[in-house]
Amino acid sequence: MVLDGAVTGLSYFIAYEIRFNTSLNNPMIPHLPMYMYMEAIPFLIIAYIFLYNQFGLYRSKRLGGRRRELVNIIYANLVGFIGFMSVLYIMNQNDFARSMLVIFMLVNIMLETLMRNIIRYILHFIRKKGYNKKYLLLVGYSKSAEEYIRRIRLNPHWGYEVCGILDDRVPAGTMLRGVKVLGRIANLDVILPENKIVEIAITLPLDEYSKLERIVAKCEKSGVHTQFIPDYNRVIPSRPIMEDVEGLPVINIRNVPLAFTENRIIKRTIDIAGSIILMIVFSPIMLASLIAVKLSSKGPVIYKQERVGLHNKTFMMYKFRTMEMQKESEEKKGWTVKDDPRVTSVGKVLRRTSMDELPQLFNILKGDMSIVGPRPERPQFVEKFKEEIPRYMIKHQVRPGLTGWAQVNGLRGDTSIKDRIKYDIYYIENWSLLFDLRIMLMTVFRGLINKNAY
DSSP, X not given: OHHHHHHHHHHHHHHHHHHHSXXXXXXXXXOOOHHHHHTTHHHHHHHHHHHHHHTTTTSOSSSOOHHHHHHHHHHHHHHHHHHHHHXXXXXXXXXXXXXXXXXXXXXXXXXXXXXXXXXHHHHHHHHHTTOSOEEEEEESOSHHHHHHHHHHHHOGGGOEEEEEEEOSSXXXXXXXXXXXXXXXXXXXXXXXXXXXXXXXXXXXXGGGGGGHHXXXXXXXXXXXXXEEOOSOTTTSOSSOEEEEETTEEEEESSOOGGGSHHHHHHHHHHHHHHHHHHHHHHHHHHHHHHHHHHHHSSSOSEEEEEEEOXXXXXXXXXXXXXXXXXXXXXXXXXXXXXXXXXXXXXXHHHHHHTGGGTTHHHHHHHTSOEEESOOOBOHHHHHHHHHHSTTGGGXXXXXXXXXXXXXXXXXXXXXXXXXXXXXXXXXXXXOOHHHHHHHHHHIIIIISSOTTOO
16 A cells, blocks of 8 residues: 555656656646645545555455456546546636646556556565465365365465365375365364464365355354355356345356346447448458359359357358358258368358358348357257257357357367357356457457368
8 A cells, every 4th residue: 555655646746747847748838836736646645545445456466367456457547537537627627737637547557557566476476485375274175176276286376375174075194186184174173273274265065065054153263264165166157146135145157248138238239330330341342252152153142041049049140152052951961171072162262261251240230140249050050069068058148149259269160169168158258348349359350361161
C-alpha cells in the first residue's frame, strides 16, 4: 500500500511534467499554477489505495495471475479517472487540464504494473530458493489431491510445500506422489494444537464427504486457515455460478453466459449487423467463387448439408460446393481426408482459404448460426460423438459459429474431436464480447489459411 501511494504520487507528478513542461504545452495558453495541481495528491493516494483494495489488488500473489492483476489495475484506474473527472465537474473547475488526467491514468497503469511485477518476480525468486514458504497438510487422498500436489510442484514460485497427508484408507508411512501419509484423519486432534501447520487443504474423495462437516469444525476451532478442494471438478467447472435461494446455496453445473437474455440479444444484434457488413465486404470474392465453382464442375454452386445447431435442432448449412457430385449415401460415410479425390481443383483453393464457408453468412442472418461459436457437426457424427466423448453435447447450448476458439487454435479439419470440445466448452463458459472480438481478429490473422483443410 505504501508503494502504491508512492507510485500514484509519482505518476501524477510525471503526468504534470509531460503535460506542462514538454511540447504538449502551449505557452500562449495560461494554466493553473503547479501547487494547485499538487494539492490533489493526498486525496488521490487515499482514493487509489481504496480502489486497489476494492478491486482485490491486495490479495495474496501466490496463486494470482498477472493478466487478472493487470485487468484489475486498468479497471481501478478507469474508475479513478471517471471519479476525478466527476469531482472536477461538480466543483465547476474548468481550468483543470483534463488531458493531464488522461496522461496520469496511462502513466499510473504502466508504473503500477511494472512495480507489481517486480514484487512478483522478487517473491518468486525468494520462494524458489526455499524461503517464504507455506506448509500444507492434505486431509483425504483423492484425484483432486493428486492434481493439487502436481500443480504445486510445477509452480515452486507459489511457495507451497505439502508436508503430509491424513487418510483413513491408506496406511501411515505410505508415500503418495512423494508425500508421506502421516496417519488417519482423527490425528487432526493431535496435529492441530501443535500450530506447526500453516494451512490445511481438505481433499476428501466424494464417498467420504460425510466427514467434511466434522473436519471443518475442527480446523476452524484451531484457527488454522482451511481450504476445500472438491473432488467433483470433472463434473462441475472451475468457475460455477452460485445462486442464493433464500439462504440455500445453489451451484449451477455449467456456467453459460449466453443463457442470459441480455447477452443473447447483444450477440444476436452483432451477428445480424456483422453478417450484413461481411456480405458487402466479401461480395466480390463470393461472386468470383460462385463463377469458378460453376465453371469447374457440374452441379449446384451452393451445397446444403444438414447440421446440428442450438438446442440440438438441425438446420441446412450452406457452403460453396467443393467436391464432385456424389450420392448422399456416399457423402455420409465420412469427412474428407488428405488428397481426397472427390475435391475439385477449385474446391481445394476454397477449402484451404476457408472461402467455401462464406455462404454461411446467410445462415447467420437467418439465425441458424453465429459469427463466433463451436463449429456445427452432421447428425450422424453427433450421435456417434455424444456416446464416445464426455460433455460433447454441451456445445449445443449456444449457436454454432462460422469461426470459433477451437478453429483459431488450429483444431480444424481432420483434428482431435476431444481437443475441440475442450476449447468449445472453454468458449461457452467464458464468453464475452471481448472474447468474440479476439477470436474474430485471430481468424483474420491466423485462421483463414487452414492447413488441415482437405
